[in-house]
Amino acid sequence: MTKSRVSIKDIARTAGVAHSTVSRALNNNPLISPETRARIQSLAEEMGYIPNAVAQSLQTRHSDTIGLVVASLSDPFFGDVIEGVDEVASEAGLSIFVTASHNDPERELEVIEMFHRRRVDGIIVAASRLSNHYTARLKRIRVPVVLVNHQAVEEQTLFASVAVDNHRGAWLAVNHLLALGHTQIGYLGLGNRQRSDQQRLAGYQDALAGAKLPLPVQYVLIIPADVVQASGDVEAGRIYFPQLLATGVTAIFCYNDRVAVGALLACHQQGIAVPKVCSLVGFDDIDMAQYITPPLTTIRQPRRTMGQRAMRMVLDLLNEQEVENQLIAPELVCRESTRRCVKRDMSNVIRNSYREELCHQK
Amino acid sequence: MTKSRVSIKDIARTAGVAHSTVSRALNNNPLISPETRARIQSLAEEMGYIPNAVAQSLQTRHSDTIGLVVASLSDPFFGDVIEGVDEVASEAGLSIFVTASHNDPERELEVIEMFHRRRVDGIIVAASRLSNHYTARLKRIRVPVVLVNHQAVEEQTLFASVAVDNHRGAWLAVNHLLALGHTQIGYLGLGNRQRSDQQRLAGYQDALAGAKLPLPVQYVLIIPADVVQASGDVEAGRIYFPQLLATGVTAIFCYNDRVAVGALLACHQQGIAVPKVCSLVGFDDIDMAQYITPPLTTIRQPRRTMGQRAMRMVLDLLNEQEVENQLIAPELVCRESTRRCVKRDMSNVIRNSYREELCHQK
DNA sequence: TTGTAAGCGTTATCAG
DNA sequence: CTGATAACGCTTACAA
Numbered sequence: 001m002t003k004s005r006v007s008i009k010d011i012a013r014t015a016g017v018a019h020s021t022v023s024r025a026l027n028n029n030p031l032i033s034p035e036t037r038a039r040i041q042s043l044a045e046e047m048g049y050i051p052n053a054v055a056q057s058l059q060t061r062h063s064d065t066i067g068l069v070v071a072s073l074s075d076p077f078f079g080d081v082i083e084g085v086d087e088v089a090s091e092a093g094l095s096i097f098v099t100a101s102h103n104d105p106e107r108e109l110e111v112i113e114m115f116h117r118r119r120v121d122g123i124i125v126a127a128s129r130l131s132n133h134y135t136a137r138l139k140r141i142r143v144p145v146v147l148v149n150h151q152a153v154e155e156q157t158l159f160a161s162v163a164v165d166n167h168r169g170a171w172l173a174v175n176h177l178l179a180l181g182h183t184q185i186g187y188l189g190l191g192n193r194q195r196s197d198q199q200r201l202a203g204y205q206d207a208l209a210g211a212k213l214p215l216p217v218q219y220v221l222i223i224p225a226d227v228v229q230a231s232g233d234v235e236a237g238r239i240y241f242p243q244l245l246a247t248g249v250t251a252i253f254c255y256n257d258r259v260a261v262g263a264l265l266a267c268h269q270q271g272i273a274v275p276k277v278c279s280l281v282g283f284d285d286i287d288m289a290q291y292i293t294p295p296l297t298t299i300r301q302p303r304r305t306m307g308q309r310a311m312r313m314v315l316d317l318l319n320e321q322e323v324e325n326q327l328i329a330p331e332l333v334c335r336e337s338t339r340r341c342v343k344r345d346m347s348n349v350i351r352n353s354y355r356e357e358l359c360h361q362k
Numbered sequence: 363m364t365k366s367r368v369s370i371k372d373i374a375r376t377a378g379v380a381h382s383t384v385s386r387a388l389n390n391n392p393l394i395s396p397e398t399r400a401r402i403q404s405l406a407e408e409m410g411y412i413p414n415a416v417a418q419s420l421q422t423r424h425s426d427t428i429g430l431v432v433a434s435l436s437d438p439f440f441g442d443v444i445e446g447v448d449e450v451a452s453e454a455g456l457s458i459f460v461t462a463s464h465n466d467p468e469r470e471l472e473v474i475e476m477f478h479r480r481r482v483d484g485i486i487v488a489a490s491r492l493s494n495h496y497t498a499r500l501k502r503i504r505v506p507v508v509l510v511n512h513q514a515v516e517e518q519t520l521f522a523s524v525a526v527d528n529h530r531g532a533w534l535a536v537n538h539l540l541a542l543g544h545t546q547i548g549y550l551g552l553g554n555r556q557r558s559d560q561q562r563l564a565g566y567q568d569a570l571a572g573a574k575l576p577l578p579v580q581y582v583l584i585i586p587a588d589v590v591q592a593s594g595d596v597e598a599g600r601i602y603f604p605q606l607l608a609t610g611v612t613a614i615f616c617y618n619d620r621v622a623v624g625a626l627l628a629c630h631q632q633g634i635a636v637p638k639v640c641s642l643v644g645f646d647d648i649d650m651a652q653y654i655t656p657p658l659t660t661i662r663q664p665r666r667t668m669g670q671r672a673m674r675m676v677l678d679l680l681n682e683q684e685v686e687n688q689l690i691a692p693e694l695v696c697r698e699s700t701r702r703c704v705k706r707d708m709s710n711v712i713r714n715s716y717r718e719e720l721c722h723q724k
Numbered sequence: 725t726t727g728t729a730a731g732c733g734t735t736a737t738c739a740g
Numbered sequence: 741c742t743g744a745t746a747a748c749g750c751t752t753a754c755a756a
Binding site: 416 | 748749750751752
Binding site for chain 1: 741742743744745747748749750
């Protein structure tokens, strides 16, 4: 930690007072005389005194720290969440411990217990994978925990949470497509995102049902969890997109922007024109979405805001205030990857678009 | 921090031993008899004992934590760095405090002092803006500090560092362009990145000098710092690119990928074909670089590795080992945004490419 | 092998 | 207003 730092006692000694007096002076305790306070404070400054937060924590029984677990640190999605948390935590004078769970529930639990050992004042978990399986060990945690976009269904009652309204987002996406005249709309889902995938699927289905449209089973394609884990979202989307397109859909709602980027890649490679042959909608509105060609219509999650909200929730919990779970409304961002449906002869789609692409390249 | 936790003394009491015995048993001290150790350990487990890391830190005088400051948490660049740091820190059993400096040297210093108060064992600063101006206050810090891609020139001696070789990267980029036959090559720089911008510019100039090519002043365009701060890298690139292209260059080396993305955007908007009319090279190899159209030739910075190295350096420093500053070699990633130079009549470039783009679109 | 006691750097409760 | 003194929860000589 450090060698020979100057402590409150050292100051006391050279000032010829008791160390408790120094403590009071430094904390602007009103009981202290203005003169001694000034004297002590400038002395402390001179001597290069830096308070020991560890000792303070031990005594005051709070550490002014919180623990933050995210599924992945390299994923920009969580970067935004972290930023939001950091903003309000810094404002409140709290420091943040951060680490990645890599989507491993076991590791997630270990991390939480580590935070507990460090006596953090609160814990935020983004994309939690914890299920009821762990509740026993979790019950021990005497600290406010709030979940951001949790993946397990059962935790709602145990912990506070803020989550995007996946159902609503999917509903918005599909209705946008319906408004453009599409009637054959597919869903390209991700099997390793249990909860959110189910919710987006449900939103998709409800939107279709609302339009009284039939829903052939082959219009829904959930990419197997192991494939996604192994190849990543983009690659998974690229590989599975053709299979879904072949069912005859004219538009596809993708689980997220990365899957949509993968689909777009497949289109570029195989000469399929987007949105002419197939409209594409993503989810999240990651940075890339607006810069790729064509720019992606997507459902925006206000990630920074979600981080802020989660942190405020922790703060409220620390103040013994009641909090209620928050469902964040996502928002449709309309760009060029979607457009009016054009009736087309399915048998020629691929061939035609291939021709287009060839001329396109030269 | 927490209410009524079970402590080592509670265990001692119910076990009928001294609390020091419990401490030893729990720490697998060899002096303890196997029986009592087992008894104590299982008792601790039953009672739900969780060691208090704060108290341990106070006693052992090290906290097993490090502080990490990055310029921005929402920038994926730093996400990768953080991930690298997290990997080796977790491995070594250290927890990470993280926060953003928002490129503000004053804030950066405050954060460092806060980390100091928390008695972290080491500090890593990514994209540090600290200059000699602050050395006085910095000297107090008794803790290993390592800088990642620091922007101030003078700190090298005060702190250890790992940084990408900007000069080399620029040199690689420009030589790639030269090899493709380009002789009129521009540099689109960023005025708010003092150090790295200068280094990349120097690498660019040296490469050109090495090829014995003239270097008209107008081929170098550094975007003013205030514009970049206000609009962001992408937008800055988009706005300033046309001005540089108008000087007659056939290829442009951009400060980073985001600037290059901005340039690409300008091209799409104005119907300028890339790489046909103008080749583009970026720097960093951010995620987006490979997915935009055309994919970006760029200079890859191994960000995660840099995070890992920085963390290992901290570990070495903690072991009293000597470390030396590391200059990381970046690597050319060749993609479709660059290609052989085509001699062209400058007066028609814009008009021609416009025509191309129109046919392109339909 | 175990217990006793001191101390890490603070804050907090008493007296004075 | 200020000074002793006792915690906070733990590790670690030093004794027994």
